[in-house]
Amino acid sequence: MIDALTANQAAALAAKLARIEVAAVYPITPQTTISEKLADMVASGGMDARFMLMESEHSAMSALIGASYVGARTFTATSSHGLALMHEVLMWASGVRRPIVMPVAARTIGGPWNIWGEHMDVITERDVGWMQFYCENNQEVLDTILMAYRVAEDPSVMLPAMVVVDGFILTHTVDAVDVPEQGLVDDYLPPFRPDPVLNLDDPRRFGLVMPDWWTEFRYRIATDMEGAKERIREADREFGRIFGRRYGGLVEHYRTEDADAVLVVAGSAAGTAKEVADRLRDEGLMVGVARLRVFRPFPSEEIAELSSKRVVGVFDRSYTFGDGGAMYNEVRSALHGSDNIVKNYVGGLGGRDVTAAHMEWVFRNMLDIADKGLDRRVEWVGLRDGSGRW
Amino acid sequence: MDERTPRFTIPHEELMYPGHSACPGCGEPIAMRFLLKALGPRTVMNVPAGCCAVIPGVWPRFSLKVPLIDHAFECTGATSSGIRAALDVKGMDDVTVVGWAGDGGTVDIGLQSLSGAVDRGTDFLYVMYDNEAYMNTGSQCSGSTPCGAWTTTTPGGKAIARRTGKKRILEMLVENGIVYGATVNIAFPEDLIERVRTARSIRGPKFLHVFSPCPSGWRMDPSKTIEVASLATRTGMFPLYEYRDGQYRFTKEIKNRKPVEEYLRLQGRFRHLSPEQIAEVQELIDQGLEDLRARVEAGRK
Numbered sequence: 135m136i137d138a139l140t141a142n143q144a145a146a147l148a149a150k151l152a153r154i155e156v157a158a159v160y161p162i163t164p165q166t167t168i169s170e171k172l173a174d175m176v177a178s179g180g181m182d183a184r185f186m187l188m189e190s191e192h193s194a195m196s197a198l199i200g201a202s203y204v205g206a207r208t209f210t211a212t213s214s215h216g217l218a219l220m221h222e223v224l225m226w227a228s229g230v231r232r233p234i235v236m237p238v239a240a241r242t243i244g245g246p247w248n249i250w251g252e253h254m255d256v257i258t259e260r261d262v263g264w265m266q267f268y269c270e271n272n273q274e275v276l277d278t279i280l281m282a283y284r285v286a287e288d289p290s291v292m293l294p295a296m297v298v299v300d301g302f303i304l305t306h307t308v309d310a311v312d313v314p315e316q317g318l319v320d321d322y323l324p325p326f327r328p329d330p331v332l333n334l335d336d337p338r339r340f341g342l343v344m345p346d347w348w349t350e351f352r353y354r355i356a357t358d359m360e361g362a363k364e365r366i367r368e369a370d371r372e373f374g375r376i377f378g379r380r381y382g383g384l385v386e387h388y389r390t391e392d393a394d395a396v397l398v399v400a401g402s403a404a405g406t407a408k409e410v411a412d413r414l415r416d417e418g419l420m421v422g423v424a425r426l427r428v429f430r431p432f433p434s435e436e437i438a439e440l441s442s443k444r445v446v447g448v449f450d451r452s453y454t455f456g457d458g459g460a461m462y463n464e465v466r467s468a469l470h471g472s473d474n475i476v477k478n479y480v481g482g483l484g485g486r487d488v489t490a491a492h493m494e495w496v497f498r499n500m501l502d503i504a505d506k507g508l509d510r511r512v513e514w515v516g517l518r519d520g521s522g523r524w
Numbered sequence: 525m526d527e528r529t530p531r532f533t534i535p536h537e538e539l540m541y542p543g544h545s546a547c548p549g550c551g552e553p554i555a556m557r558f559l560l561k562a563l564g565p566r567t568v569m570n571v572p573a574g575c576c577a578v579i580p581g582v583w584p585r586f587s588l589k590v591p592l593i594d595h596a597f598e599c600t601g602a603t604s605s606g607i608r609a610a611l612d613v614k615g616m617d618d619v620t621v622v623g624w625a626g627d628g629g630t631v632d633i634g635l636q637s638l639s640g641a642v643d644r645g646t647d648f649l650y651v652m653y654d655n656e657a658y659m660n661t662g663s664q665c666s667g668s669t670p671c672g673a674w675t676t677t678t679p680g681g682k683a684i685a686r687r688t689g690k691k692r693i694l695e696m697l698v699e700n701g702i703v704y705g706a707t708v709n710i711a712f713p714e715d716l717i718e719r720v721r722t723a724r725s726i727r728g729p730k731f732l733h734v735f736s737p738c739p740s741g742w743r744m745d746p747s748k749t750i751e752v753a754s755l756a757t758r759t760g761m762f763p764l765y766e767y768r769d770g771q772y773r774f775t776k777e778i779k780n781r782k783p784v785e786e787y788l789r790l791q792g793r794f795r796h797l798s799p800e801q802i803a804e805v806q807e808l809i810d811q812g813l814e815d816l817r818a819r820v821e822a823g824r825k
Contacts, residue, residue: 189602
């Protein structure tokens with residue numbers, strides 16, 4: 135059924151379709167309407183789940199870790215400071231292998247205060263053992279939450295996943311969303327049956343690990359995260375088979391095959407990039423877009439396929455103070471050894487729009503440096519620096 | 525059968541086995557053992573950072589016969605809520621959820637999460653084993669360290685202020701909305717077991733405050749754990765009382781209360797106290813008992 139939904143409404147519907155059993159929520163802009171929609175659906179009897187109001191995001195995640203041990207499929211959503219407050223227990227969730235799925239309404243982190251969108255909050259949590267899916271539109275938010283459960287709960291993975299939803303740009307914007315039928319979702323996503331699970335007849339503890347085994351526990355997470363790449367590709371293929379929509383696995387290649395310059399970009403800005411790329415193609419300019427759908431595990435194989443391109447640009451909606459954007463550095467690392475030019479474009483920070491004009495400038499700059507060579511490693515797109523450049 | 529057997533009121537069933545890694549003379553495993561005897565096997569425990577994370581054993585060894593879920597320091601209440609919710613979803617609503625945390629993990633860093641769990645009305649039993657400082661990290665002062673006590677962060681002794689120096693956690697939680705609360709002491713195991721059973725019989729958030737000496741942190745002889753614990757109650761330093769149905773009640777009336785000095789002098793952490801300071805501590809205890817008696821009397825009216 136096609137419905138007009140915000141990404142937050144779509145996320146809440148995805149939780150319902152996934153038949154989550156325990157939800158624990160705490161409000162934060164721009165995530166809050168996910169929690170509100172869940173509350174509505176549970177209160178109206180349309181959804182059969184335990185819905186808990188927590189007194190912080192840290193507690194929300196802690197409650198889900200406990201519930202997941204008992205074998206419940208769990209859900210929460212957060213953003214920004216809430217995600218940062220969770221940091222400690224995000225690591226706990228992955229460390230004890232709880233496959234919690236959580237949409238994150240991506241937003242900057244203060245101070246000073248700014249409630250608007252960028253990827254700083256999620257980028258800051260790239261190393262906590264959670265898979266990270268970045269969505270381009272509202273449909274993909276709904277679909278990715280279903281895929282994320284399937285991958286996270288796979289016995290060979292058993293790691294949590296965050297589904298990144300660009301704050302306000304997606305969370306609060308209405309778009310047409312095809313809401314799948316429950317029966318199809320049930321075919322796609324089997325019930326959560328973890329093994330081992332809390333069992334009073336076989337009491338266990340997963341508590342305190344000393345140096346004699348710690349390395350092995352960490353190694354298992356590392357290899358299972360690596361293995362998740364294939365599970366994600368499979369989940370995408372199977373999704374296409376059942377629902378007729380696919381997203382390209384970890385990276386969506388858009389007109390990259392014969393391109394000279396390819397822009398790597400994650401989230402909603404990819405839509406703008408594709409639109410502009412189409413227009414420039416009409417002019418005969420050979421540009422393409424590699425949309426980074428998954429940042430953890432990092433799709434190094436898919437990115438390495440870009441090694442033949444003259445220029446690879448990386449658009450970061452965040453900045454790791456000290457040395458360029460995180461996505462830029464990882465893409466550059468995956469391309470190590472090839473002789474292409476890799477350049478970082480930083481923009482769309484703290485709610486500033488990434489416009490078609492910005493994207494066009496980026497593509498033309500990439501083609502420009504293809505001839506002239508790299509002008510600067512990091513370009514802050516749309517910066518009000520008085521240079522008249524923007 | 526031994527003819528004396530029927531006189532024992534403590535269950536024979538063991539759900540905590542030897543081989544745990546507590547220090548000699550530690551009060552905590554005694555408390556945990558009695559608690560589990562009282563609750564029986566339909567129990568799930570969860571513990572934060574603290575001695576309680578170490579004592580049940582290092583992976584893959586495990587000394588309890590009930591499942592134990594470990595979590596971060598400040599989230600015992602929240603994790604309990606999550607476990608409870610999932611058990612209810614799975615139709616295991618007869619299982620008792622026990623959040624078990626130390627005094628620092630409760631009155632300081634875990635207070636918000638515990639308050640949230642009480643506010644949510646989570647059906648669980650929260651047990652605070654009180655060894656009166658951050659003992660797992662080596663005796664740092666907590667909000668439950670008594671006045672005058674030496675810790676590594678109060679080398680001159682915790683400042684002697686009005687009140688006892690310990691946050692009145694049970695009273696705070698009564699105002700927060702617990703349905704049952706009690707103080708218990710490992711030196712009085714039959715009383716402890718009775719309080720645990722009472723708590724288990726009531727639905728909703730329950731709280732037990734367990735007095736649990738730490739010989740290494742209190743600088744005392746590990747063979748004197750029970751004697752010291754017993755004196756804590758018999759001097760009025762740690763009175764035993766409960767809260768239920770809007771009323772406070774003494775669960776152990778102390779006749780011929782002993783001077784606090786008898787309790788203090790067995791512990792190196794109070795060795796620096798002058799006779800004047802000991803008199804001040806005595807005053808604080810007298811005042812604390814008077815306050816408590818007033819609460820008990822108010823309930824009777």
